[in-house]
Amino acid sequence: MTTIERITEYLEVDLDSERWRCVRCGHVHGPARESYKRGLLVHRRDPAEIHRPLVDAERYEYTFAPDAQWCQILEYYCPGCAVMVEVEYLPPGHPITHDIELDLEWLKRRVAERAAGTGTEATA
């Protein structure tokens, strides 16, 4: 039996193997002590592909679309099922964010405490 902790809508962690996994398809993304992004596919988008200009871009500088010289969209896909796990808006070339850094020992300790019935109780 494995101990699975749900971390986000599309990410879970197997505490026994210490691996990130896809919630949708079970694809193993990689070591849970590293960024889950390392196991995903990435696609860089011109932001206007998603937030298209709503006023005439030929006539106006500001169009509701982001400025592609200032902002790019990075999309992260699960290599197994292609679900879009995360979207990141960054200036071109900006280092990618290690957004979730788990404390696996804490999670394991809580699992053990709950199994032993010694976890903290919520107040009413």
Add this chain to the structure above:
Amino acid sequence: MATNPTTPDSTEDEAAALEAEVQEFLHKTVLYRGPDREIMRNHKPAPRTALEERAIAAGTDDLTKTIIRNRLQTSANEAKDMLMHIASAPSAKWGDLISGIFTASGDLAVASSSGVLIFSVLAGPPIKYILKHWKDEETVGVRDGDIFMHNDARFGNVHNTDQSCLMPVFHEGELIAWVGTIIHEGENGATEPGGMPSAAESPYDEGLKISPMKIGENFRLREDLVTYFQNSVRDPKLQLEDMRSRLAGTMRLRQRLLEAVEEYGRDAVIAVTRGTLEFTGAEVRRRLAAIPDGKRRVVRFCDNTLREPILLKINCTIEIKGDEMIIDLRGSGPELMNRAINTVLASLKGMIAQVFLTFVWPDLPRNQAAFEPVTVLTDEGSAFDCSAEVPNAVSMMTFFPSFSAVEHCLQKFLYNDKHTGDEAKSTEIHASWWPMINGFLFGGYTQHGYFVGNVMTDINGMGGGARSDRDGEHALAPIFCSMSDLGENEMVEDELPVLCLANRRIMRDNQGFGRFRGGHGHQQVMTFKDSPLWGWMAIAIGSKFPLALGLFGGYGSPCQPLMKVKGVNLLEAMREDRSLTVDDPVALMNERPFADAEYSTAHTGMQFEMAAPGEVYAMSQGGGGGYGDVLERDPEAVVRDLRRDLISAWTARSIYFVAVDAATGALDAAETERLRDEERRARLSRGVPFDEFEQAWTTDQPPAGLPYYGSWADRTVIHAGGPDVTMPADALQPVAML
């Protein structure tokens, strides 16, 4: 050794007397009692006083304490509601205010349950300043019936358009509490009308800068001071009315507090105010302890100074460790010497506390101890912890996105708890609210002949972020005041020479796309008539770099421009041609129905600009971020949004990959499934393995030509305008914008 028994004593006495005289001179002769660093950097409640120890030791029973706590809460709400009815400031009428009861040490113990809870963490410092600097100062003092006021954020406040009324409460000669009210007043005599001057280039351009000061005694305002304040602003009527309104609300709170003391005893009431603080701090610690330890990170970007586009970074790491939280903003952009978007640290903390009190744990008692377990780390001299010598009147441009950064990171902490017992008792997991005040400020003569300067309460219609189980709500509430209102067009048009041509229209495609979509903002199309002088301002960012973040695969929401139609009187043109309409500013800009007009868009930082009657200024509030993968959105929900004109056919097809029968408008389920399968295959085809992508993507420094402020890869190196100009983070200098 023989000694003279008298001379040395005499010399020592003289020396001691001289030293005492020098010390007295030094104490009394202070060059300038400016902002107090010790007070302003500490948001923790003061230790228990002897009075509080005695009161708690008296042992009031829990039931009585609960009754008292609810009574005090009701009293704070009563004062706030009373102010909403009697105050004149537009913002006050629709909820941009707060009232509260403080401990004798100046800690906010019971705040009104709605209103601007930013003040929860920064309403106390002015009282602490009064206690430290004025209580024992013989020319000031603190006595029963005294009335104090302040507005300067460098002494504790959001910004200096907010004015307070603070009053000590004595019982049998002993100071037992403080009560107070704060209102976002608007006009404050700054270099631009309306109280939030983006043109300010120093603190001395920002209008009234009131350090905590006594403005009345024996429960009466000093008329000479009232006249001085009126003389310093463009709207003396507003200044008078609301100084009196705030005093009335404050005195009502004092009355209610003393009634509670009379009924339950002083010890019981003090035990409740102190105990509420302590309980709140302890409960937040318990909830934090239930959230898994770890770190979450996000980078955000402010894309404008309101004068020029720049990219100013918010570098946010949040760590939860046991029952404490550390919010680390080091590596963020530097303060700007002559732009007013800088944030005083206490203002930043106040805004972040709003995440706790409104967006994560709205069930908590409303007081400053909610933030007690939190430590905020900043680089001193950054735009997020600015010095006293730079302007801060529109600090919202930096602390609103900071709010979003913390809001976003907390969701990534809380999701696990939601799925493993909900011990942290948080609200729903959600994507970012739209975090900006897209609305107009105004200044000029009304149709009634008064000069006014203030803000349209359209700023309150920020789109809500998508939730983990449903769509975000449209034009719901501002992030700084969850229970405020947009106001009524008819009241606006009755008081001001303004016509709201399309003021509550939800804008198509103005959402964060996702499995659940963000709520939309509302459009505002403004013009004026019947005034000899009228102008508009706008103070918002997010025209180049999206502000609201998506969550867990959801997209952020679009950028927002300012739109203008000038050189034409639309009202006259529409009178001549009844077929002309201006209800949709996007259509207006694309179709350009007024032949001789000048059409333009710009970023949403507009200094006060004189307009001509019938000219149009338009913008939209932004939408909330989306939640989850767009390919998981219920196709029927997409069709429903299409029918409601919330999205375009392009968005249905190109973002959500939903096929709609052109003839009937019905969902084509089979084709939708095919489109989505195709898009999933396309993702796998175009996606690049992370390591390969990162190697090609990441650069050593910001792109040349990008006006970049803040760290890049190394948080200790701060860029100040581009790749080549850097400063060490521990020795920041203000950056002058040329």
